[in-house]
Amino acid sequence: MKNYGEIKNLPFKELKGISQKTIDIHWGKLYQGYVKKWQEIMEKLEKIDLTQANATYSEARELKVEQTFAANAVLLHEAYFDILGGDGKPGTEKIIETIARDYDSFDNWLTHFKALGMASRGWVVLAYDFNDGKLRNYIADAHNLYGIWGAAPIVVLDMYEHAYFIDFGSDKKAYIEAYFQNLNWQKIGDKYNKIVGK
């Protein structure tokens, strides 16, 4: 368990098709910037004047709104980087079976997830929904938009332009393919097992 405001180590050395330049900007500058902002917001929240709380404008309101932006930016980026660096090959992980159960087949899920990559302006997330015990794909157009409470992100794809434009220009499909070739299914499987308590 890490504390808020701690920068995680990059869990891989290099990726196939996604350049070091992209990784340096994405992880080195953007992700780390979000971590610092989350920390700054947490510190400011400790000192706010609660007597001025107001739903049109107040420090309390603005900080709590932007806290969700910074916090989700950190958590989603960590989830994204954490499952990269693999050979892209699914194995015998339990999650593969569960994906097939909830999407009729693994290939059907893949088709859905990739299509959502084309439909999203920010993130695509395969999450385990604790509300009904199912795996489900979601999209988010910003870090703090459209998340479902009680759903834990497992497979996370960053579709912000900063994730692919240097290497693929506007060819989102090529980026999505490269992403899948770099997935570490063993780590994804371990994460799923940890979430569902197996």
Ligand SMILES: [Fe+2]
């Ligand atoms: Fe990103």
